[in-house]
Amino acid sequence: MNKIEQTLSIIKPDAVERNLTDEIKNFFINNKLKIKDSKKIHVTKDEAAEFYRVHQTKPFYNDLCSYLSSGPIVVMILEGDNAILLNRKLMGATDPKNAEENTIRKKYGISIDKNSVHGSDSIDNAKKEIKFFFKN
Ligand code: CMP
Numbered sequence: 001m002n003k004i005e006q007t008l009s010i011i012k013p014d015a016v017e018r019n020l021t022d023e024i025k026n027f028f029i030n031n032k033l034k035i036k037d038s039k040k041i042h043v044t045k046d047e048a049a050e051f052y053r054v055h056q057t058k059p060f061y062n063d064l065c066s067y068l069s070s071g072p073i074v075v076m077i078l079e080g081d082n083a084i085l086l087n088r089k090l091m092g093a094t095d096p097k098n099a100e101e102n103t104i105r106k107k108y109g110i111s112i113d114k115n116s117v118h119g120s121d122s123i124d125n126a127k128k129e130i131k132f133f134f135k136n
Contacts, residue, residue: 005083006036007120008129013071014114016040021074024104024117028078031090036077037134045069051132054125060113067113075133084126087119 011024025035043051048068055061078087092103096115099106109115120126 002081004079004081005123005126006077006079006130007084007087007126008118008133009076009078009087009120010068010118011074011076012068012114012116012118013073014110015108015116016072016074018108020108020116024108025076027090027104028076028087031086033078033080033083033086033090036079038074038076039133040072040074041133042072043069051129063113077130077134084120084123088121091117091119 009028011021015021015024021040025038028035045065048065049056049061052061052064052068055064058064080086090104092099092105092109094105094115095112096105096109097112099109104117105115120129
């Protein structure tokens with residue numbers, strides 16, 4: 001059954017810094033995800049803390065927020081059939097060490113922190129995360 005969804009994708013500072021933005025965008029496009037909107041921004045640590053609030057009790061929360069605000073990122077709305085799950089498959093496991101072949105994190109990820117991309121993990125979070133970065 002076709003289920004057209006939208007999901008939020010972030011190209012993180014480690015990948016933007018290495019000029020991987022176009023390569024990652026093309027990987028999405030070549031794998032049946034449309035980029036409906038995209039912008040390059042630099043968030044503050046407070047904004048990162050708000051975005052990642054679901055992780056506030058985790059030991060890695062502070063480092064995670066520092067990292068996301070450490071340099072420019074590219075935020076995108078991806079759209080397609082089963083976009084949330086498809087994007088997660090294309091990203092691969094959170095830790096690049098465990099990521100499957102031909103996934104973004106396997107190809108480009110450096111570490112569990114510098115894992116190149118973020119993607120929403122559920123319909124509810126996709127809605128919230130899209131609203132967070134694309135308010136209108
Ligand atoms: P992301 O998909 O952006 O969601 C939260 C991020 O926290 C995750 O990718 C990782 O980059 C980072 N992170 C750091 N340490 C851990 C950990 N132990 N488990 C899960 N995520 C972690």
